[in-house]
Amino acid sequence: MKLISNCTTDAILKAARALKDGQLVAFPTETVYGIGADATNVSAVGRMFQVKGRPRTHPVIVHISSITKLKYWARDIPECAQKLGDAFWPGPMTIILKRTNLASDFITGGQESVGLRVPKNKAALSLTQEFESLGGFGIAAPSANRFGSVSPTNASAVEDELATFLGSEDLILNGDQCEIGVESTIIDCTQRNPVVLRPGAITKEMIEQVTNLTVISKADKSEVRVPGLLESHYAPKAQVILGLGAKLGDGFIALSKIATPAGSIRLASPASIEDYGKDLYRALRRGDQLGLNRIYVVEPTGPGLAIAIRDRLSKASSGKGA
Numbered sequence: 001m002k003l004i005s006n007c008t009t010d011a012i013l014k015a016a017r018a019l020k021d022g023q024l025v026a027f028p029t030e031t032v033y034g035i036g037a038d039a040t041n042v043s044a045v046g047r048m049f050q051v052k053g054r055p056r057t058h059p060v061i062v063h064i065s066s067i068t069k070l071k072y073w074a075r076d077i078p079e080c081a082q083k084l085g086d087a088f089w090p091g092p093m094t095i096i097l098k099r100t101n102l103a104s105d106f107i108t109g110g111q112e113s114v115g116l117r118v119p120k121n122k123a124a125l126s127l128t129q130e131f132e133s134l135g136g137f138g139i140a141a142p143s144a145n146r147f148g149s150v151s152p153t154n155a156s157a158v159e160d161e162l163a164t165f166l167g168s169e170d171l172i173l174n175g176d177q178c179e180i181g182v183e184s185t186i187i188d189c190t191q192r193n194p195v196v197l198r199p200g201a202i203t204k205e206m207i208e209q210v211t212n213l214t215v216i217s218k219a220d221k222s223e224v225r226v227p228g229l230l231e232s233h234y235a236p237k238a239q240v241i242l243g244l245g246a247k248l249g250d251g252f253i254a255l256s257k258i259a260t261p262a263g264s265i266r267l268a269s270p271a272s273i274e275d276y277g278k279d280l281y282r283a284l285r286r287g288d289q290l291g292l293n294r295i296y297v298v299e300p301t302g303p304g305l306a307i308a309i310r311d312r313l314s315k316a317s318s319g320k321g322a
């Protein structure tokens, strides 16, 4: 595995060629780092699943450079998907649509739908563009963490997660700290009304405003499989407990206006909801690096991105004992 120390034009070109040759490339996006593979290459995608330790039946998101490339991967594209793409791409949004033949079972987990996203981060977008200019169609990229654990929001976190599993020709692009820090909003557009399968920075209100449709937020309305909906996903090794009860030696994460309980170790004190999203995964990782047993987290209240943060926190805190 090689770490490329920045995202220069040369580095992006090299990474695009590596992808085209069937190697894996981890890259920054505005949400979290992804571990990418050529979405039409069965063995590259197979290896990506192995590196992640993820069950093969779970679908992956295909990253493309523009809404104009949607037609290669998706068919019967409804007006609402077009409107959403026009409004929020490039950006932190994934749309689920009916697949074309290009979207094989190894991408969709055997489902008749495919998830697509145009990323906004400069390195990610350039990578999709260069990859396409080499004849590629899309980059399959789940978050660059081992299955079930916390998504990485910087390159060193990707190394911690995956370095021992990556091959000698695979690459990690060392770019920015992710700006949003929480995974993309996933919207199922295969039904009459958009269904939010995973909340993110593109909120229900934003989707309703653009589509003029009522959004259904309940993941269980849809028959698609989303591993992010499994219990104990996005979880660090430490036990995550929601609330203020941190004691001596426990980690503590809360908005900066909330005081640190005596004896606890402050892992993040974001001043805004945006900073909370950006800092959360890094703070959970820091708790693990410090070898903490418990991390207490006070959830942010309110709408918007706070909903996505509470969603991840409730998963991080489930299935881990008390």
Ligand code: TXA
Pocket: 029, 031, 032, 033, 034, 035, 058, 059, 060, 061, 094, 096, 108, 111, 113, 114, 115, 117, 141, 142, 143, 144, 182, 183, 184, 186, 197, 224, 225, 226, 227, 228, 229
């Ligand atoms: O922000 C993000 O979305 C990041 C960056 C790298 O783009 N990617 C990411 O990928 O979070 P992943 O695989 O960790 O989570 C994507 C979720 C999974 O829960 C997967 O089940 C769901 O998207 N998904 C992908 N294709 C789908 C499909 N056809 N139907 C339903 N869910 C799908």
Ligand code: MG
Pocket: 142, 143, 151
């Ligand atoms: Mg993930």
